[in-house]
């Protein structure tokens with residue numbers, strides 16, 4: 299009996315120690331840069347609380363048509379974290395690691411480990427001296443807790459969705475107050491409509507809010523197309539969300555209307571992994587791959603994969 303216990307203890311120790319070790323051996327390493335890449339840029343549009351079955355031709359005509367284009371990766375089955383609060387999910391999208399590593403388990407961000415698992419922009423800033431990274435958000439904790447110390451420009455005060463759109467437009471078109479190479483933006487009013495009236499394609503307040511956001515997204519996409527065609531800038535375009543919703547909440551992590559959401563990646567020339575279902579940790583490695591940034595540390599830490607083929 300003692301022998302069996304000892305054996306079990308050894309097996310347990312081996313398994314758990316191995317897990318700990320895997321994190322600890324991620325030593326800081328030199329970030330390598332693909333020097334053939336000089337004009338790559340990224341726009342990430344974040345839409346809080348996007349329930350997948352609300353993506354329809356009537357509600358979201360622009361995004362609905364985008365989802366079936368040949369140059370787009372799209373899934374309505376994108377997996378959220380098991381913890382379906384906003385804090386853990388935006389953290390996983392931006393760091394490329396699951397919430398067990400970044401340790402954001404709710405919207406208080408208490409105990410977060412961003413110094414060990416920084417947002418992807420940290421690695422871009424390490425690799426490129428001149429790069430401009432920027433984040434414009436309605437839900438301010440993203441900038442306060444995740445982005446603030448790592449990015450060149452973050453919106454300071456709480457903005458509504460129209461102001462997020464306007465500020466992003468000013469950055470992209472006017473280059474004011476900075477000219478972003480990599481821009482993350484986040485709309486939050488869909489989540490607010492869901493909490494007040496219900497997350498559902500049957501709820502008129504949820505539907506009208508999403509339709510308004512669809513117009514913003516189309517306008518932002520057209521700005522990117524203009525930059526590609528007239529300025530020779532090579533943009534990768536994403537639409538992401540943190541979670542879906544059902545009833546007036548999104549706490550039930552077993553509910554597919556909540557634990558699945560949409561994910562779009564669009565580029566005119568790239569191919570994306572076919573038949574692959576993304577999760578929150580795939581955004582950051584895909585962006586670093588596109589920007590030609592790599593290191594042993596990044597490979598060691600990241601849980602997600604690049605969806606670029």
Ligand SMILES: [Zn+2]
Pocket residue numbers: 347384489493548
């Ligand atoms: Zn919410």
